Amino acid sequence: MSDGELVIEKGMRFDALLEQKCRDRAFGKKDRTRFLIMACVARQILDEPAKSPSIEAILDETGLSRGTFYNNFADMEAAMETVLSTFFQALWTNRPRTAPSRAGSADYDPVYEANLWYCESYETNAGLFAAFTRVAAYMPTLLRMRETMNANWVDRVISSTAKKRGRNFSEAERLTFQGELRLMVAMSIEALRERFIHCDELLSKSFPNAQAMAAGLTKIWNETIRRHL
Known part of the structure; x- marks a missing residue:
């Protein structure tokens, strides 16, 4: 997955950008699944920043299996780190x-x-x-x-x-x-x-x-x- 593909437009929430990418057929299935998980993590953070995101909420929203989540991220901490680092890189680079x-x-x-x-x-x-x-x-x-x-x-x-x-x-x-x-x-x-x-x-x-x-x-x-x- 290339972070350089992400361009944050004025007034755009980052979870909305990630949702766009998870539907973009220019990316492979694995990357789109990863973007989907990241979009859910970003949305939870944006909506309730004082709380830690929940894997269960992601599975409920996406219909993905727990195994699919762990095939993409070692744990929720790794998912959060990826979302935040990708956000700041996109913010700065683009x-x-x-x-x-x-x-x-x-x-x-x-x-x-x-x-x-x-x-x-x-x-x-x-x-x-x-x-x-x-x-x-x-x-x-x-x-x-x-x-x-x-x-x-x-x-x-x-x-x-x-x-x-x-x-x-x-x-x-x-x-x-x-x-x-x-x-x-x-x-x-x-x-x-x-x-x-x-x-x-x-x-x-x-x-x-x-x-x-x-x-x-x-x-x-x-x-x-x-x-x-």
């Missing part, structure tokens, strides 16, 4: 790219575009982000994957900033900038968790939707970036 005409417009802000995509994905699939927070402590591969994604994002911001200012960062400057950006990543993750998972009252009033949340985060991100131009 983030929509802005058309060149849009990128050249006066009001285009790549930081806002990236934040908007992430905020909209968080708003639609909050349960998966919540489950990630809950299970990552005992699934180190998920933590390493997120660390790699965060590091790649930080490197992209630093590279873009260096290009704008017309010179590279010294080793000391780069280390300081990296640290500030990683702090920004951590603060953004916590803010999104409070807004879309815990539904913090003040954040919900101040930022009523993903667009407002993305604008608020971008303002703080750009203030940090400007100090290094």
Whole structure:
């Protein structure tokens, strides 16, 4: 099964995407069965992120046998890890790219575009982000994957900033900038968790939707970036 086949469209729940794939005849029967199980796991996580998914519920919904489940996943923990890692890989790898005409417009802000995509994905699939927070402590591969994604994002911001200012960062400057950006990543993750998972009252009033949340985060991100131009 190729994770690269998965493209998360704006406003799409991940279980709906997996359901599409389980009906796609371009995939073999084994892959379609695997997608079907993953869709059920994702739906349970999205609907009840505080609870662990149930194998019995999957079997009831799909009509599959217990043996079929175990032919695809060693246990529910392995199924959850696959669903979450596939979701985050699809989220990162297949983030929509802005058309060149849009990128050249006066009001285009790549930081806002990236934040908007992430905020909209968080708003639609909050349960998966919540489950990630809950299970990552005992699934180190998920933590390493997120660390790699965060590091790649930080490197992209630093590279873009260096290009704008017309010179590279010294080793000391780069280390300081990296640290500030990683702090920004951590603060953004916590803010999104409070807004879309815990539904913090003040954040919900101040930022009523993903667009407002993305604008608020971008303002703080750009203030940090400007100090290094």
